Amino acid sequence: MKKILFILLVIQLTGCANQNLRGTGDLGLIVERAMGRLQLVEHTHNRSLATIEGLGDLSHASIVYSRDARYGFVFGRDGGLTKIDLLEQKIVKRIMQSGNSIGGAISQDGKLIAVSNYKPGGINVFNSETLELVANIPAIYGAGKQSKTVGLVDAPGQLFVFSLYDAGEIWVVDMKDISNPVVTKYKEVGLLPYDGLITPDGRYYIAGLFGEDGLAMLDLWHRENGVTRIMDHYGKGKEKLPVYKMPHLEGWAMAGDKMLLPAVGQHEVLVMDNNWKQIKSIAVHGQPIFVMSRPDHRQMWVNFAHPRNDTIQVIDTETLKVIKTLKPGKAVLHMEFSPRGEQVWMSVRDEDRVDVVDTQTFAVVKRLKVDKPSGIFFTNRAHKTGL
């Protein structure tokens, strides 16, 4: 009898434990920028699971995930680097690693976290388990000046690649031997690189230039060729509009043999072919900020800079035409697709809302209350180069 009772007890306990088990593949974090807080969300049922507080200044914050998709690493504007446990719904560790930072990246093997800093300009590399400092790489240029760094991404071969905003350089850091980081510098790539991206295959690093027309491109398969200029005739002879918000190049949209990117200072999305030549520009509602590809690449979703930021437009990638204009509300800052793209989540900052929109019917399927939402980051980013 005792034996049976014991077995029953074990079965019951196992059952309880199993009820608490869950994966992290449908989880994500939304930045509540003004509150220094994150909302942990789940996109199977489109709901909020928890809030996590105490993250400091989260303006322009971004997040990368560990390869087991359990931990999020949050890069705050105030130099804070915070490791979040999505299952325990809490902060594991938080350090202040600089005075002012602008995003980061996780290495190919998942063991290193790099943070891009404005002040002091350079990057810091940390052990992703312990957040202990592994390497400090100051962005020194010219006669001892220090540059803000932008556009930091990971690349295959344990590389980190980033741009020096003030110096107009692109640096590649090889972290294969963590005790001896090897830095390769590409100088005079163009004026004021403001952001960078890496193509999803990890081959091309491309920096957008604010100070001149065109983009600076580095082929990581053939680094011996150095940095080349692409699209360098774009914008010539056209007067630029005032730019009230810098475009982002993250998630630069590729569809088949075409790439779409935001034009700086124009109400246009540019289309390039696979030889980096511009083949078309698509007139849109305002100055584009994010041009994001639905995961099946059939649609591109675009949001816009202040003061025309109440609108989202959808471009069909086959016809390269705007097929839908949505008006979610004031200040649509960011979008994130569900992993296979049937829905997109969007932050409507000034209305304290995140809308979940069906990408086929364009209907709003859910509205979540989120305080001043900015970035939305789902865990499927964990397995994508450059995200």
Next chain:
Amino acid sequence: MLKKISLWRMLSFCVLICLTLIVRAGESVDRRLELQHLIKHDCGSCHGMTLSGGLGPSLKAEALKNKSDELLMVTISEGRAGTPMPAWKSLLSKNDITIIIKLLRNSAVN
């Protein structure tokens, strides 16, 4: 009788003035709140939400104390060539910019 009418006239004139002032004051309070929001979130996208600097320099009162109102007016209105600072004159009036400068100097944004 005449006296009575002019008294009434004067009184209604005063009421009208007061009402106008109240409406104006209401407008400027709303506008000030709008501008505070703009500074925090839109200027903040380059200068940091706490205005301690980002891609653009710090806009804290301390950082601005050696910069004249005229310089700030021109910078906000016309932008700064060679930097990403845009000209705001198509979105903001001179009066708006004067209010913004005051708000920044009084650290009255956050």
